[in-house]
Amino acid sequence: MVEVLAATDKIIDAHGTDREALVEILREVNDEGGHLTKEHLQRIAERTNLPLSEVYSVASFYTMISLEPLGRHVIRLCQDAPCHVAGGREVWEAIEQELGVPFGKTTLDGQWSLLTTSCIGACAVGPVMMVDDDIFGNLTPDKVREIIARYRQDDLARGDAQGGAA
C-alpha cells in the first residue's frame, strides 16, 4: 500500500494540488492500477484539500475512471449508432458467447471484463472495440473470436498459467 500511495503522490506532485487538476489526477492514478481504491481517493482528497465525498463524486462521474477492479483484459465495445449500422449487434453477441459472460461483467477467472463504450472516434472502420489500449475495427463475429484467441495465446506464451483457464 505504501508503494501504491507513493505512485499516487508522484502523480499529484506532477500536477500540483490545485482543484483544477483533479480529473487528470484521478485518471492517471486510475490508469496506474486499473481502478481507484478508497485509499487512493483518501490520499487524493487529503492532498488536494477536498472532502472525500467530493473526490468520490468526481471520480464516479467519468467512464474512464473505475471504482471497481477489472479483469486482466478489458474489452470495450462501441455500442453507438455508426457501429450498430455496420453490424455491431452480431459482434456483441459473438463476444458474449465466446467469453461466457454478459456485458458489464468480468469472467470468473478474472481474465476478461466486458464493457461497452460510447463512440471512440474510429467510426470509419466500425464496428469497433478496444482491448485494453488497442483499437480493433471492421469487426465480424469470426474476427473477434480470432482476436480473443490471439490474446489467450499471448498470455499462455508469457507463461501466465491463468490464461489457460479461459
Added chain:
Amino acid sequence: MIRSSVLVSGDPLSLSRGAEATKLAIEAELSFYGLEDEVQVGYTGRVSRTDLLPVVVVYPEGTVYGPVTPETGATIVEEHLYKGRPVEHLQAPVEVATEGIEATGPEGGALSGQKRVVLRRAGSIDPYSIEEYIAEDGYFALGTALTEMTSDQVLQEVKDAGLQGRGGAGFPTGLKWSFVAQQPQEQTRYIVCNADESEPGTFKDRLIIEGDPHSLLEGMALAGYAVGANEGWIYIRGEYAMARDILARAISQAEEMNLLGNDILGSGFSFHVHLHSGAGAYVCGEETALLESLEGKRGVPRIRPPYPTVRGFRGQPTVVNNVETLANVAPIILNGADWFRSIGTESSPGTKVYTMLGNVNVTGLVETPMGTTLREIIDIYGGGMRDGKAFKAAQTGGSSGTIIPADLLDVPMDFASMRDAGAGLGSGALLVCDEDTDIIDLAYVLVRFFMVESCGKCTPCRAGNAQMLEALDRLRKGRAKRADLERLEEIATYIQSASFCGLGQAAPVPILTGLKFFREEFEARLQD
C-alpha cells in the same frame, strides 16, 4: 470498393532487398484485418533515392515509407491502414514523395474534387514537424496579424468572413469573439478549444489535430489576439491519446520558436496554450459542462445565461470554439474575408468537414464547400451505396442529429438550408443507412446512448430517455400499443422543451424526426 492503394517499389534493387517479402507481408496483414477488398497492393517503378529502398507509398495520402521490411510493412498496415495513423518513425524524408514515384492509385482518385481549407495540409505534412507547417504558410497569418493588424482588424476580418461555429450550432464566430472583447478590461479573458469530440460518428477534429496540429494553435493565438486573451486551454477527450501527444509536442515546438509564449515575435503579445484531458463523458462536449470539467469538477452543465462569453472559465469571459472553427481562422486572416466568402453559400461561407459513415462504399473524411448536397457526397465521395442497395435514411450531425429521408437528399447542406428543411448539419457526421436498416432498431440504439450518457442533472433528460427506451423496446419487440407510441412522442417533446442543456434538448431529435419522416414504420410495429 477500393479506398486506399499501397505501392511497393518493384525495381531490381528493391527486389534484391526483399521487396517481394515486404509486399507479401503487407498482403497477409491486410487480409488479417479484413482489408483485402478495400486496399489494393501493387508494385511501382522508379524511385530516386536508392538508400530508402524498398519504399512503400500509401495513397490517397501519398505517404512514403522507406526502407520497409516485412515486419515494418505489417506495422504500416496495422497503424496506417487499419487504425488510420501514419507511422511517423517509418516515414521517408518528404522530398522522396515528390520525386519519381508514379501515382497509380485508384482510377481518378475516389476523393478528388474536394475543396480543402481545414484539411489542406493534413496528410501532406509531418504533424510532428513545425518546420513543415511553416514551409506551407504556417504561422504567417499570426505574424501578419501581430505586425500589421490591430486586434480589432483581426476580429473584423473573421466577422466579415461570416465564419460560423463548426461544432454543431453554427453560431457566428466573430460575434462570439466580440462579446468577449467587449468585457471590462480588468477581467482576464480565456480562449478554450472544445476538442471533446464525442458525438458518435464524428472524428474530424481528431484527424485535424493528428494531421495539422499547428493550424489549431495558430487559430487559438489569433483568437487570443483578437479578444485580448493571453491564455488558451485545449480540452481534449480522454480517449484521444495520440492527438494529445501530437498537440503537446506542437505546443513545445511553437514555444521554442517563440510562436507561442511571451512576447510573440517581439510584438508584445503573449499567448500560452495548456492541454487538459477529459476522462470519458459525452456531456463534456456541452460548453458549460466542459468548463466545469476543466475546473476539476463533475462535467455537469451550468445555467445559461450568463454565457461563457461573460462568465466562463474561472468565472471570466471565455471564448469556447470547436477545433474545426479555430482551424479556419488562420486561412481567413491569410487570404481575407472575401476569399472565404467565395467558398460555400451566402449564409454559410467556407467549407465543412464531414465524416461519411454507414452503408456507403467509401467511409471516412471529406471536406467540401458548404452547400454540397448529401446526394453529391454519397455519390461522388462515398462511391455510392454499398452493394448497390437503395438509400433509405441518413442521420446528419451525429446521434443527436436528424434522421432524414431520401426526399432531402438534394438540400444544399449549410446551416440555414438544413434548418429550413427540418434537418440539421450538426457536427458533420453523415450516417448513411440503406434499405435494410430498421429505423426502430436504430432509434433504440440512439436512445440507449442518451440514457447512458445523460449526466443526471435534470429530470427530463435523466428519466425521459429511460422511458423512451422502454417504449422503443416494446415497439421493436412488437409488444407496443398505440398508447406507447403516443407516449414516446409526448416524452420526446418534453425532453426537447424542458431539458436543462443543449445536449438534453437535442437528445430526442432523432426520435422526433424519425417519427416525422418514417411514422408508418413505427405504426407498422404496433401490436393492435
